[in-house]
Amino acid sequence: MKYIVSYQQAANHFIDIEFIADNPQQQEELIVQLPAWRPGRYELANFAKNIQKWQAFNEKGKPLCFEKTAKDTWKVFTNKAKQIHIKYNYYANEINAGSSYLDDNQLYINGVNCFLYVPEQINTPCTLELKLPKDYQTATGLKAKSKHQFEAKDFHELVDCPFIASNSLKHHSFEESNVLFHMWFQGECKPDFKRLENDFKKFCKKQIKDFGSFPVNEYHFLFQILTYKTYHGVEHSNSTVISLGPSYEIMDEKGWYNELLGVSSHELYHTWNVKQIRPIEMYPYDYTKENYTVLGYLDEGVTTYFGDKYLFTSGVFDWTQYKSTFDKLLERHYTNFGVENLSVTSSSFDTWLDGYVRGIPNRKGSIYTEGALVAFITDIFIMKNTSNKKGLKDVMKILYTNFAQKGKGVSDVDYKAVVEKVAGSSYDKIYTELIHGTAAFTPWLKDAVSYIGCELKITPSDSYNEAKFGFKVRYENNSCIIDNIAPNAIAEKLGLAVGDEILAINNIKLVNDLEQWSNYFGGEKQTITIKRALGKIELINLKPAETKYFNKYQLLKQREKDANFNAWSKK
Numbered sequence: 001m002k003y004i005v006s007y008q009q010a011a012n013h014f015i016d017i018e019f020i021a022d023n024p025q026q027q028e029e030l031i032v033q034l035p036a037w038r039p040g041r042y043e044l045a046n047f048a049k050n051i052q053k054w055q056a057f058n059e060k061g062k063p064l065c066f067e068k069t070a071k072d073t074w075k076v077f078t079n080k081a082k083q084i085h086i087k088y089n090y091y092a093n094e095i096n097a098g099s100s101y102l103d104d105n106q107l108y109i110n111g112v113n114c115f116l117y118v119p120e121q122i123n124t125p126c127t128l129e130l131k132l133p134k135d136y137q138t139a140t141g142l143k144a145k146s147k148h149q150f151e152a153k154d155f156h157e158l159v160d161c162p163f164i165a166s167n168s169l170k171h172h173s174f175e176e177s178n179v180l181f182h183m184w185f186q187g188e189c190k191p192d193f194k195r196l197e198n199d200f201k202k203f204c205k206k207q208i209k210d211f212g213s214f215p216v217n218e219y220h221f222l223f224q225i226l227t228y229k230t231y232h233g234v235e236h237s238n239s240t241v242i243s244l245g246p247s248y249e250i251m252d253e254k255g256w257y258n259e260l261l262g263v264s265s266h267e268l269y270h271t272w273n274v275k276q277i278r279p280i281e282m283y284p285y286d287y288t289k290e291n292y293t294v295l296g297y298l299d300e301g302v303t304t305y306f307g308d309k310y311l312f313t314s315g316v317f318d319w320t321q322y323k324s325t326f327d328k329l330l331e332r333h334y335t336n337f338g339v340e341n342l343s344v345t346s347s348s349f350d351t352w353l354d355g356y357v358r359g360i361p362n363r364k365g366s367i368y369t370e371g372a373l374v375a376f377i378t379d380i381f382i383m384k385n386t387s388n389k390k391g392l393k394d395v396m397k398i399l400y401t402n403f404a405q406k407g408k409g410v411s412d413v414d415y416k417a418v419v420e421k422v423a424g425s426s427y428d429k430i431y432t433e434l435i436h437g438t439a440a441f442t443p444w445l446k447d448a449v450s451y452i453g454c455e456l457k458i459t460p461s462d463s464y465n466e467a468k469f470g471f472k473v474r475y476e477n478n479s480c481i482i483d484n485i486a487p488n489a490i491a492e493k494l495g496l497a498v499g500d501e502i503l504a505i506n507n508i509k510l511v512n513d514l515e516q517w518s519n520y521f522g523g524e525k526q527t528i529t530i531k532r533a534l535g536k537i538e539l540i541n542l543k544p545a546e547t548k549y550f551n552k553y554q555l556l557k558q559r560e561k562d563a564n565f566n567a568w569s570k571k
Helices: 155-159 193-211 257-270 296-313 319-334 344-349 369-385 392-402 412-423 428-435 442-451 464-469 514-521 563-568
Strands: 002-006 014-022 029-033 051-058 066-070 073-077 083-091 106-109 126-130 137-140 143-146 149-152 163-166 170-176 179-187 218-225 230-235 239-245 454-460 471-476 479-485 501-505 526-531 537-542 551-557
Touching: 014 029, 029 083, 051 073, 073 083, 126 155, 137 179, 137 218, 149 155, 163 179, 163 218, 170 193, 179 193, 193 257, 193 296, 193 392, 218 257, 230 257, 239 257, 257 296, 257 319, 296 319, 296 344, 296 369, 296 392, 319 369, 319 551, 344 369, 344 428, 369 392, 369 412, 369 428, 369 442, 369 563, 392 412, 428 442, 442 454, 464 471, 464 514, 501 514
Parallel strands: 002 126, 179 218, 218 239
Antiparallel strands: 002 014, 014 083, 029 073, 051 083, 066 073, 106 163, 126 149, 137 163, 143 149, 170 179, 230 239, 454 551, 471 479, 479 501, 501 526, 526 537
């Protein structure tokens, strides 16, 4: 299969694509498919909605008849043509780590968004030709045949290698553990490559050492730096795309620099976990429909845990920086009451429904947050049962060597069995209660952090409306919106609902400052003016409760010199 990519007017964001497929058996009908989703985001994407024009021809340029048989599938009546040429365009006007985008400054493509394929030819070699300005260079993990021509062993590799083509790319490379790493920055930014290399080499070296080898010889970090606030990363076999912004905070430790390190370590870990250690249901990927799996807690949870932990164990983060990331996990977990309704495995299965949006209130957990906390608990569980000789990293290495490198997918039961093999003990309680159940995490977390000489400190929220009334807000376009309500809280009993807008408190108009006014009035009478979804204005008299609904959760180190902590920080 061959792909020729060009464009006429970059400002209109339309990419022109010619797809050429052989018809060696002279079939009378050929099915042509566009992917329905992209690996790394387990939801249907409807990429076909971005196609404006679609035509089919034979090798002589004669038009062929075709019909659309599904939202992203076409049937071409070949008239026994030896080659099928599909000419179509794709609207690329969204920029994040998994999208495609075209303007006067760059051509950025995730092939899984916009490249057609013939299902029965999915494992055949592919070539890609880019018709670009002469001064453009291309950042990609694809093998180059010439400056703007590339090849892939099959469609899977082609769409797993996104690219950025531009004349303003900033590039730096370094070698670590016999692997050549590339950093590519696109957008308004001033990368400090010396500082970046120093930090990146540390966590790259530590991850490679613990797995024993790296799956590829070269790896590309592709950064899309934007002028507004954004944070997103997507993993690929030999690269990652990471979108971050705003530009002026990228190298600022008080801004986004630590986040840049965090997402980069996370995405690098994915090179083993999910790109190699892959759920059996996705081995191989089926791009035509949902690929349901309960293993989100392994794919994203373990990766979230280790992405942060490797920054600490490699010396990139100090304890204060690592503690900050862990406290954020605690905050997300304890303010998400959906964990009482759907287990992390059920939430994984349902990513295809609402895994990447808020969804209805308190419906589901998070494969990232709950998955990471379960990974931490599992790490300590293994350490306890092996006198600190082994940890979760040993489980991951076995999954890599015994499954991924042998061409096998991993099941939920496989993961449990390997944990038990490494720990030498039954994993039933954690597996049943925390992974497949909705048991409270607190006892498990307290026990785990205590083992490494730490404490799970729980104190009331600093915000009066959160602690006493049981609701949290967010500010959106200068509006104060109720964002979360604790079950059975005063706020819920008085009829407040997620989505209500708070206009005033005690007749004082709010200007993004509800918490300050709520704290100011404290135990006095608090009357809030709210606007309901249908525009109705109401007054609600709030009465504080003795119960503390929202708390603050922190990981505190209790013992400065602790053998278990030292062992964990090296595992």
